Amino acid sequence: MEEVLKMSPKERERKAIFEMVKRGCLTLKQAARQNNLSYRQARRVFQAYLKMGDAGLIHKNRDQQSNRKHPHQESIINCYKEKYEGFGPTLACEYLQNEGYHVDHETLRRWLISNGLWIKQHQKKRHHPRRERRAQFGELLQIDGSIHDWFDEGKHTCLLNIVDDATGKTLAVMDSGETSAVIFTALWKWILLYGIPLAVYVDLKTAYISPKENQMSHFQKACQKLGIEIIKAYSPQAKGRVERNHRVYQDRFIKALKISDIKTIEAANKFLEKAFLITINKKFERKARNPVSAHRMLDGLDLNQIFCFESERQIQHNWTFSYEGQLYQVKKSVGEAIAPRSKVYIRRHLNGDLSVWHNDKSVNFIPLTKKELQNQRTQKIKAIKSKSKKEMKYKPQRDNSNLFGPSYSTTQKEREIKQGYSMPYKH
Structure with a gap:
């Protein structure tokens, strides 16, 4: 069976030049110049090619073992097989350093x-024009969720x-889904750490943008209160930085969770905050062109009243309102009273927790139990009955003879008196 030889591009180019020398199309001196070799070296290589x-x-050193073999090569390969199989070489080196192995x-x-443990896969990428980074830290945040089998x-x-x-x-928070709650939690943490950003870049998911033109999502309402501009991304490539960051997390974070034996969302969030985010930012963060941060200060804003889910309700005549199937009673206040049919915001x-607001003032309220609700209904029924009894007192019938002519009873009585046989009056 004929042996298959692996040649580098440089060696294949050298072969083509020496073939031209062999056919007499080039002199050996010209071939040496094209191969960037001295004349003596070109002559030695050409003679080896002819032979x-x-x-x-x-x-000649190809596929030969090095005379300067790494003393821990076998130990490193075994450690990789046991703990870090599937890790890329760069990431594996970082973890091997924690094991005491230092290797490039x-x-x-x-x-x-060479051991068949790593195969680099090259993917053909579509061309997308590069967008220049913003100049200041906090000028633009890209926000997106990655749904993945993280554990x-x-x-x-x-x-x-x-x-x-x-x-x-980067800052990350893990949850069961890409909901308004986890978006609020992550943005709240960012604002507490760095301040309010100027703008955010999000896709068209309903958690970010309401599909109805005349309505705003909870996220849009919160950004409006904070003065944050929302920029819509119409393709994954438009928010390429956060998409590439997803790939970093899907590679490094999954492996870090596996090594740390983390299996729950709560434990993963603690690990993110205390260890992983510090490491990942230290490795990949770069300096902004303008060192001045674009973040704004909170200036007394209560984030608890901004990152919430607000609904509108109407106060009934008995000063109650209903929310998510539960009836609530508005308590009496010292200040301005709330009139029935007024609108309040839950x-x-x-x-x-729940809070109720009317004219930007907090309203005291209590939930009503079924027993309390039944008592209210009973009292209401009693009040209606007592009112109807008062209205049912006897009233003498009005004599409408002058309006509608003589009634039958009056005419009959007069006739009896004239005839003299009316019933005598008893004393």
Whole structure:
């Protein structure tokens, strides 16, 4: 069976030039100049080519073991197989350093390829024009959620990711889905750490943008109160920085969760805050062109009243309102009284608490139980009955003879008196 030789592009180019020398189209001196070799070296290589064919052009150290073999190569390969199989060479090197092994990522790449443990997959990418980064930190945030099998258990959860466009600084929160609640939680954390950004870049999911033109989503209402501009992204490529950041998380974060044996959303969020985000920002964050932050201060704004779910209700005549199937009673206040049929705003906060607001003032209220509701109905029925009894007192019938002519009873009585046989009056 004929042996298959692997030649580099440089060796294939060298072969084509020496073939022209062999046919007499080029002199050896010209071939040496084209191959960037000295004349003596070109003559040695050409003689080896004439004698051995293609094998004479291949470097003799190829596929040979190095005389300076790494003392821990086998230990590193075994450690990779046991703990880090599937990790890329660069990421594996970072974790191997924690094990006490110091090796260059390119060296590890060659070892993994030679042992059949790593195959680099090249993907053909579509061309998209590059958008220049914003100049200031906080000038634009890209927000998006990545639905993925983060715990490698076949169950998909969401990692809500915020990436600053200027610096690449990232903040992430994990939850069961890409809901308004997790978006509020992540943006709240960002504002507490750095301040209010100028603008956010989001896609057209209903958690961000309401599909109805005359309505706003909870996210749009919160951004309006904070003075944050919302920029819509109409394709994944438009928000490329956060999409690329998703790939970093899907590679590094999944492996970090696996090594740390983390299987719950609560534990993953603690790990993100205390360890992973610090590491990832230290590695990938870059300096903004303008060192001045574009974030704005809170200036006394209560984020608990902004990042909430607000609904409108009407006060009934008995000063009650209904919310999510529960009846509530408005308590008497010292200040301005709330008239029936007035509109109030119910706010459900991220911790589950409720608050009621009327004319930008908080309203005291209590939930009504079934027993209290029944008592109110009973009292109302009694009040109606007592009122109807008062209205049912006897009233003498009005004599309408002058209006509608003599009635039958009056005419009959007069007739009896005239005839003299009316009933005598009893004393």
